Amino acid sequence: MSNRTTCPYCGVGCGVSATTDSQRVIAVSGDSEHPANRGRLCVKGSALHETTGPEERLLAPRVDGREYGWNIALDTLATRLEAIIHRHGPESVAMYLSGQLLTEDYYVANKLMKGFIGSAHVDTNSRLCMSSTVVGYKRAFGGDLQPCSYEDIDQAELMVLVGSNAAWNHPILYQRMVAAKAANPDRRVVLIDPRRTATADLADLHLALKPGSDALIFNAILAALAQRGALDEAFINAHTEGFDAALESAQATAGDLAEVARQADVPLADLEQLVDWFCTTERALTFFSQGVNQSSSGSDKVNSIINCHLATGRLGRPGMGPFSLTGQPNAMGGREVGGLANQLAAHMDFSQPEFIDRVGRFWQAPNMAQQEGYKAVQLFEAIERGEIKALWIMATNPLVSLPDTNRVRRALEKCELVIVSECMAHTDTLELADIVLPASGWSEKNGTVTNSERRISRQRGLVPPPGEAKHDWWIICELAKRMGYREAFDYTSPADIFREHARLSGFENNRSRGFDISALAELSDEGYDALKPIQWPVNEQAPEGTPRLFADGHFFTPSGRARLLPVTPQAPKQQPDSEYPLLVNSGRIRDQWHTMTRTGRAARLLQHHAEPFIEIHPTDAERFGVEHLQLAELHNDLGHYRGRIRISDQQRPGEVFIPMHWTRQFTQQGCSGSLFAPVVDPFSGQPESKQGRAALRPLQMRWEARLLVRKPLAIEGHWWTRVPLSHCTSYRLADSTPVANWRDWCEALTGTPSLWLEDLSNGRYRAAGISNQRLEWILLVEPNQELPDLDWLDEQFSREIDLDTRRQLLAAKAPGDQATGAMICSCFQVREPAILAAIAEGADSAQALGEQLKCGTNCGSCLPELKELIKVHAITDKSA
Ligand code: SF4
DSSP states (O other): OOOEEEOSSSTTOOEEEEEEOSSSEEEEEEOTTOTTTTTOOOHHHHTGGGGOSSTTBOOSOEETTEEOOHHHHHHHHHHHHHHHHHHHOGGGEEEEEOTTSOHHHHHHHHHIIIIIIOOOOEEEGGGGTTHHHHHHHHHHHSSSOOOOOGGGGGTOSEEEEESOOHHHHSHHHHHHHHHHHHHOTTSEEEEEOSSOOGGGGGOSEEEOOOTTOHHHHHHHHHHHHHHTTOOOHHHHHHHEEOHHHHHHHHHHHHOOHHHHHHHHTOOHHHHHHHHHHHHHOSSEEEEEOHHHHSSTTHHHHHHHHHHHHHHTTOSSSTTOEEEEOOSSTTHHHHHHTTOSTTBOSTTOBTTSHHHHHHHHHHHTOSSOOOSOOOOHHHHHHHHHHTSOOEEEEESOOHHHHSSSHHHHHHHHHHOSEEEEEESBSOOTTGGGOSEEEEBOOTTTOOEEEEOTTSEEEEEOOOSOOSTTOBOHHHHHHHHHHHTTOTGGGOOOSHHHHHHHHHHHHHTTOTTSOSOOOGGGTTOOHHHHHTOOOEESOOSSSOTTOOSSSOTTSOOSSTTSSEEOOOOOOOOOSSOOOSSSOEEEEEEOOTTOOTTSTTGGGOGGGGSSSOSOEEEEOHHHHHHHTOOTTOEEEEEOSSOEEEEEEEEOTTSOTTEEEEESOOOTTTBSSOOGGGGSOOOBOTTTOOBOTTOEEEEEEEOOOSEEEEEEESSOOOOOSSEEEEEEOSSSEEEEEEESSOOSOHHHHHHHHHSSOOSEEEEEETTEEEEEEEETTEEEEEEEEOOGGGOOOHHHHHHHTTSBOOHHHHHHHHHTOOTTOOOOSOEEETTTTEEHHHHHHHHHTTOOSHHHHHHHHOTTSSSOTTHHHHHHHHHHHHHHHHHO
């Protein structure tokens, strides 16, 4: 079997070549033949093999806290679900799915619920990610149709990134943009984002706009296109509708550039520059991501962008188009099979009775749902009301990722039956499950995913699932059989499911739906296994796939014309006020993925940022009395978030940024979702997760410590963060209450006596516990900045401790006084001190640093940080 598979993280969808032993993947490299990445992997992809294996996996089904075999677990699940349906009707049960699922898993989950149980309450965490784009595309093009292809990056003359930190969140695509710019420095790159993110490093122009004013900017561009005679009248007349109303709205709201600049809080000259470039550059690509989508008016923002491309006819041809960068590995695949509550399968929905009828006939479904179900936030509200009695959560962690997580917790605690399918043994959501089903994970699962450019790739099962873990499609089908639907769910393999999915895409299609992969409906099992990455549509007209949509000017609306929409820019709903004066933005960081269930297993991925943080402008730090690296708390009427202060002029004053990843498995009170209100876009239901509000207070800690311990502990009563290392677990601890007796404290916490102690006074203290010449734990109470190198300490847990090492441990110094400091290049483990030393010795470019230290020469994600260090230290040197 091929060892080629696809990365399970972001929507770039990189191909991976994997080397395996009998249990796990032991090495990975980029698949040089995969068109998405052409052999490259980012740091997360490069560490994939460090996150596989049976450790920390969920290995057996559990019912009410007790382990059972699959037969009993599934029989119990079927009995309880049927009882609830019998008592309260089919709409009392729901599913909450994930963009991590494979298309085949998604397909059968959706079929069971919408066609056989008869409930459309099936939503997915893609709702939190790109559902506003789905609305925008459907309104404009008549279908959820992403027009562009990655190869457009190589041909674009202008690339505009809106609300997208591609350098960190789509690193391989970003590197393709870097390469395109290097090949032709005349190519323009514009970043529109309130923060000066790592992506700004590539930008010729950065508009640090006031959050939420994106639609205003694109309305201004549309008005300017008309004013400067830059419209494509022929295209507008032949292929669109709604132009006049859209333009009228743009002119009314954004006809005066100076006023737009004032409202968006950007320099007029910068706005004029953007408008000028957009008006005069034919090959323009506009990328947009969560910064646009996670908004209470995200759908309208998407349409304001699409309007500008339709008004200039800039789509369907090389190097141009509105290009949504999806967050999850299979967000697109989930959308293809109807994973959202307002969709049916194969890009049909509940808007027309003939769609419901068509899908019902194809499935021969006895109980077709007749109307759309609850979107994610509504779904959990319905659970809290007691309307939904049973919820099956698959491969996602809503207790962390949804807004107002405290309310989500209350809802799940009230829910009569919570079923969780999960591959990891410990997640916040699992703690509330009545029935736990162990699922297979990446490298075990077998099926397909679709990336941001509509490319379907195979994710292959390379090793067997550990313990009793089973594939999600199998679990769903086994349940369906127990509920009386054997014939409709009697699949023998994912290939079987894929062929049915492909047949449905072509069923009574007649060019009425853009999603059509009917040419793959007759794939043999061997053909499925060998399937090469291919972009849909794949049908009779395009058997080799379709790089670009709309080349023929045909759209999938009833008239066949694309629609421009009038857009009235809306301010975000969550606004700071005197009580909660800071605007809170949330997002991803470079080396982590979602709620860290996988990336949190790779120690090196936690070295770039090892704990939750609060990025804040220097003026706000002064205003709120917080210092760099001090612990602080954001709070509002919904919840609390604790993190370490990072002062940065990359933030706008009055705004802070917090990462979205940390959970109760990794820290105390570091869940970003607890601060955001469940405010949603009225069309897409997508939450406004880029704009919360909070007050900030410093946490006056009396001590900070690092505790490394062989086995994880349950820590209560202190602030803490956890980093799993190769041979031990490292905790950072802090508290505002002094510890009266460190010896008692250590021994009570770890359960083993301390053999050495050293009181260094001034609040500094060291102790270690040793058993049979092996280190069991070490405690270092030190000021945060002086905590020593983790790698060396971790290593000491793997061997016998001699006298020299005892002295070094208590001195908290590795032999040779190894450098510590921030991890900049995770791929080659190069830390900031080594980089600064190289700069001091004359390395004056990222290339020179790469030649000397290798940093930045693999995935390139750290290049913006390397350049920033060079810039800062070059300035320091000159001023010295
Ligand atoms: S860019 Fe990185 S995370 Fe995204 S698919 Fe590629 S390797 Fe995976």
